[in-house]
Amino acid sequence: MMEMPIVPFLIIFPVIMACLMFVARAENVRRVLAFSGAVVIMAGSVVLAVQWFMNGSKLMTLYVETEVADHCILAAEILLMCVVTFLSFKYRKYWVCLLSIIPTCAMVWYELSGSKGLAPEDVMVRSDGIGLLSGVVGEYHIYIDRLSVLMCLIVGVIGGLIAIYAIGYMQGYHNHHKDVEDRSYYFMTILFLFLGAMFGFVLSESLLWIDFFWELTSVCSFLLIGYTREEEAIHNSFRALWMNLFGGCALAVGILYFALQYGTVSLHVLVAMGEAKEFGAATIAVALIAFAALTKAAQLPFSTWLIGAMVAPTPSSALLHSATMVKAGIYVLFRLSPAMHGTTTEAMIAFVGGFTFLATSLMAIAQSDGKTILAFSTISNLGLMVACAGVGHPETIWAGVFLMIFHAISKSLLFQDVGATENSLHSRDVEDMHGLIYILPRLGMFMFIGIAGMFLAPFGMLISKWSALRASVDERNIILVLFIVFGSATTSLYWTKWMGKLVSHTHLTEAKMNDVTKPTETLSLSVHAVLMVLLCMLFPLLSSIYVNPLIKEMFGKATGVLPDNILVVLVAIILLVFAVPIISFVYSRKMTFNRKGAYMNGVNTGDDRSFVDSFGERKTLWLSNHYYKDLVGSRKLMKPSQIFTVSVLIVMLVIIIGGAIV
Amino acid sequence: MSMTEIILVVCYILFAPLLGGLLDGIDRKISARMQRRVGPPLLQPFYDVVKLFSKQVIIVSRSQIFFLLSYFVLIVLTGAMFFAGTDILLCFFVMSTGATFLYFAGMVTSTPYSTMGANRELLQMLAYEPAVLLTCVGFYLAEGTFNVSEIATSKYSAILYLPGFFIAFVFILTIKMRKSPFDLSTSHHMHQELVKGLTTEMGARNLAIFQVTEWYENVFLLGVVGLYIVNASYYSLIAVVLVVLFTFFLEILIDNTSARVKWDTMLKLSWGVTIFTAGINLIILMIIK
Numbered sequence A: 001m002m003e004m005p006i007v008p009f010l011i012i013f014p015v016i017m018a019c020l021m022f023v024a025r026a027e028n029v030r031r032v033l034a035f036s037g038a039v040v041i042m043a044g045s046v047v048l049a050v051q052w053f054m055n056g057s058k059l060m061t062l063y064v065e066t067e068v069a070d071h072c073i074l075a076a077e078i079l080l081m082c083v084v085t086f087l088s089f090k091y092r093k094y095w096v097c098l099l100s101i102i103p104t105c106a107m108v109w110y111e112l113s114g115s116k117g118l119a120p121e122d123v124m125v126r127s128d129g130i131g132l133l134s135g136v137v138g139e140y141h142i143y144i145d146r147l148s149v150l151m152c153l154i155v156g157v158i159g160g161l162i163a164i165y166a167i168g169y170m171q172g173y174h175n176h177h178k179d180v181e182d183r184s185y186y187f188m189t190i191l192f193l194f195l196g197a198m199f200g201f202v203l204s205e206s207l208l209w210i211d212f213f214w215e216l217t218s219v220c221s222f223l224l225i226g227y228t229r230e231e232e233a234i235h236n237s238f239r240a241l242w243m244n245l246f247g248g249c250a251l252a253v254g255i256l257y258f259a260l261q262y263g264t265v266s267l268h269v270l271v272a273m274g275e276a277k278e279f280g281a282a283t284i285a286v287a288l289i290a291f292a293a294l295t296k297a298a299q300l301p302f303s304t305w306l307i308g309a310m311v312a313p314t315p316s317s318a319l320l321h322s323a324t325m326v327k328a329g330i331y332v333l334f335r336l337s338p339a340m341h342g343t344t345t346e347a348m349i350a351f352v353g354g355f356t357f358l359a360t361s362l363m364a365i366a367q368s369d370g371k372t373i374l375a376f377s378t379i380s381n382l383g384l385m386v387a388c389a390g391v392g393h394p395e396t397i398w399a400g401v402f403l404m405i406f407h408a409i410s411k412s413l414l415f416q417d418v419g420a421t422e423n424s425l426h427s428r429d430v431e432d433m434h435g436l437i438y439i440l441p442r443l444g445m446f447m448f449i450g451i452a453g454m455f456l457a458p459f460g461m462l463i464s465k466w467s468a469l470r471a472s473v474d475e476r477n478i479i480l481v482l483f484i485v486f487g488s489a490t491t492s493l494y495w496t497k498w499m500g501k502l503v504s505h506t507h508l509t510e511a512k513m514n515d516v517t518k519p520t521e522t523l524s525l526s527v528h529a530v531l532m533v534l535l536c537m538l539f540p541l542l543s544s545i546y547v548n549p550l551i552k553e554m555f556g557k558a559t560g561v562l563p564d565n566i567l568v569v570l571v572a573i574i575l576l577v578f579a580v581p582i583i584s585f586v587y588s589r590k591m592t593f594n595r596k597g598a599y600m601n602g603v604n605t606g607d608d609r610s611f612v613d614s615f616g617e618r619k620t621l622w623l624s625n626h627y628y629k630d631l632v633g634s635r636k637l638m639k640p641s642q643i644f645t646v647s648v649l650i651v652m653l654v655i656i657i658g659g660a661i662v
Numbered sequence B: 001m002s003m004t005e006i007i008l009v010v011c012y013i014l015f016a017p018l019l020g021g022l023l024d025g026i027d028r029k030i031s032a033r034m035q036r037r038v039g040p041p042l043l044q045p046f047y048d049v050v051k052l053f054s055k056q057v058i059i060v061s062r063s064q065i066f067f068l069l070s071y072f073v074l075i076v077l078t079g080a081m082f083f084a085g086t087d088i089l090l091c092f093f094v095m096s097t098g099a100t101f102l103y104f105a106g107m108v109t110s111t112p113y114s115t116m117g118a119n120r121e122l123l124q125m126l127a128y129e130p131a132v133l134l135t136c137v138g139f140y141l142a143e144g145t146f147n148v149s150e151i152a153t154s155k156y157s158a159i160l161y162l163p164g165f166f167i168a169f170v171f172i173l174t175i176k177m178r179k180s181p182f183d184l185s186t187s188h189h190m191h192q193e194l195v196k197g198l199t200t201e202m203g204a205r206n207l208a209i210f211q212v213t214e215w216y217e218n219v220f221l222l223g224v225v226g227l228y229i230v231n232a233s234y235y236s237l238i239a240v241v242l243v244v245l246f247t248f249f250l251e252i253l254i255d256n257t258s259a260r261v262k263w264d265t266m267l268k269l270s271w272g273v274t275i276f277t278a279g280i281n282l283i284i285l286m287i288i289k
Helices: A006-022 A027-054 A067-089 A096-113 A146-176 A184-203 A209-224 A232-260 A267-276 A280-298 A304-311 A316-324 A327-341 A346-364 A370-391 A394-425 A443-455 A461-473 A477-501 A519-555 A564-590 A633-662 B003-034 B043-052 B064-083 B088-107 B112-143 B148-152 B163-176 B204-229 B234-256 B263-288
Strands: A061-062 A142-144 A610-612 A618-620
Touching: A006 A027, A006 A184, A027 A184, A061 A346, A067 A096, A067 A209, A067 A232, A096 A232, A142 A146, A142 A184, A142 B148, A146 A184, A146 A316, A146 A394, A146 A519, A184 A209, A184 A304, A184 A316, A184 A327, A209 A232, A209 A267, A209 A280, A209 A304, A209 A316, A232 A267, A232 A280, A232 A304, A267 A280, A267 A327, A280 A327, A280 A346, A280 A370, A280 A633, A304 A370, A304 A633, A316 A327, A316 A370, A316 A394, A327 A346, A327 A370, A327 A394, A327 A519, A346 A370, A346 A633, A370 A394, A370 A461, A370 A477, A394 A443, A394 A461, A394 A519, A443 A477, A443 A519, A443 B112, A461 A477, A461 B088, A461 B112, A461 B204, A477 B088, A477 B112, A477 B263, A564 B064, A633 B112, B003 B043, B003 B064, B003 B204, B003 B234, B043 B204, B064 B204, B088 B112, B088 B148, B088 B204, B112 B148, B112 B163, B112 B263, B148 B204, B163 B204, B163 B234, B163 B263, B204 B234
Parallel strands: none
Antiparallel strands: A061 A142, A610 A618
């Protein structure tokens, strides 16, 4: 068997980096260390991809004997439980620790007493792919295929860039927030730890390991959200913690139930058994793990934790929203999707995802704070991905994978950009970004690219939506079709509104603002923007050389998702969209024209900013977008949608579990 | 791409503005007669556009032309893709992108009426987009393909399966063609000839470009109406012409007999009609097909 030393390196190195960050209190040293560490992580994920590719891009299963690692993880699990217990006592949220103690104790009990390993003759569900018949069933711990390599690349490259960005950002942050104690070392520590946890999560095959890394990401995000230690931050961080730990409980129950029934903790055996649809315990486990993934992916009714997470400094939001945390939920759902296809779990997940897509995109319309819009849009977009995974059709997974890639890059870009803009503009309200493209040209441009990547043709989101729609029609999922149709209309609305603000002419063009963006921030932003544009241009290629094989790997059959004629049209549109502005720029340069003042239904005072009305009074002009707060505000919609989804989830889970047991 | 399709695309690019302008002229003539006026000559829209092109360029914002030209190119592309028989969903996606550029063209000036009109244009997009996407879903369910040329050459007319979708589409056509009661974005003020919402700050060449783009778009939209009717038999083309003309007349009639509504009424009405007619049609279709 091939050994890949890069795999443990990717998991352990960020942890070492975290320790170094904690120790290195001298700021200059820490900055250099963090920068090089982030570069090494990025390089590491690329090395993993290349090495794996050189080996013929085959499935790889590694590490059958892992006693030492098992013990380390066991110890870390207990340590994690202690941390949670300590903090929940410190901040008097006593009951939260129960959500950690109970599943951890159950897991520890199973690991110390449980029988592991599985006789091959017990489960012979599927003869292809994961070697169920080869006799090594369920004994390896690491599993590498296209999906996990893709996840590693996202975590490594985007996560690494966010770490680089954080170096400069934290400096600017503490210049503006003098009241917050400077614990940048702590922030960087958690940041790196988080990356390590994510690598472990996406590479693990053993469900016990997955459970541990799951809890680790929950606790890391909790610590990041509570960074400022302000009351709101603490409140929000505990909300994030309990919601994610609650999901973790469902995960633990699912895993243990499955493990006790069949004596294996292999994720792929679980999926294969779920696919066969004859094993009740597998069905229950799949449903519970999928439910847990909903909490992680911040779907309704658990969306509030991600919205509350914005109180933390921007790099942590960027991390939670793009490269880590929420993507972990999506990753699990993708893994489970073959098992969910055609079951009640599918209906549950697809419904909740579709509903979240529509409901949160409606709520996003009413927001004017940049970060809040981004948070709602993340949840909404994740909803679409969850729905794609839930349907479990090869085509929807194709769409979902692309949504995930595009979303990771553009969301990370947007969060970082809003953060940098806030440092320069002292506001992150969209209303204050009027004419940003002229005031802070670089940041405005990046923001424009990021938003365009989220929804405009010819960018990939659109194609994903196209195939999601087609697949849900194929699956005859009426309700999902309606969710997608209405949801994409509302999604366009809030993005377009924001973009319109950016391009609006400001009358302060002469007053260009001072761009205080640090070089590391600019570096990260530029790389993101370049990646975004490259992805848009190359995504047909990416589809054929990477994503199509990925689908084949998962479902055992290939689908030609993207017909050739569409591809041709797409390339044409891409060229046009890039060509038109250039042509019209050249054209308008040669144009001779006279300027005139704006029509104001009063006497324009000459600067287009104020007018004299019919009573001879001078009025100043103030332009604002519409927000329809009383119609679609989150205060109005959040509670009802939560109640609705809670009841849907309870009913569906009862049906699934009851049906499987009886 | 077959020969017919190439010819269709070339015809669209060359003659759609002529047809659109002519329809505009007919529209004005009929509207005038409905109001007991004589009305302008049939070719008046062309005179207007020619004059606009020859006028001195006076603008509020230099970059408006960027966005208007992008709008123009994308809408022409939409129609060209449609008549080339490609994917209908993609056509509509390109159309929405074009409409977004029109919104930017309104926003970029930062002037009160133009911005207000642009905001309303955005609301209109929100109102019509679900029906438009559902139209595509309907075609896909009825004919098993998104491909326009395959839909057009199917054995039976799509409308047999899609009466509800057709009603929803004609309903939002009123929004798309900027007809009362849903002409919110381009009318806003009592002196409508002078202040026209989104287009308030467009003058001379810019306004001419906007006008010609509208013609292109109208021809495309009526083409979609025709797609509901057309089938493999050539005789169906007669029905197409009749239905398209009737739909057009219906829009003029609605325009002249209704008063403009507020934005929330428009949104509720169009979403309500979409869910009710297209939604029920969708459910039935999914069950039987």
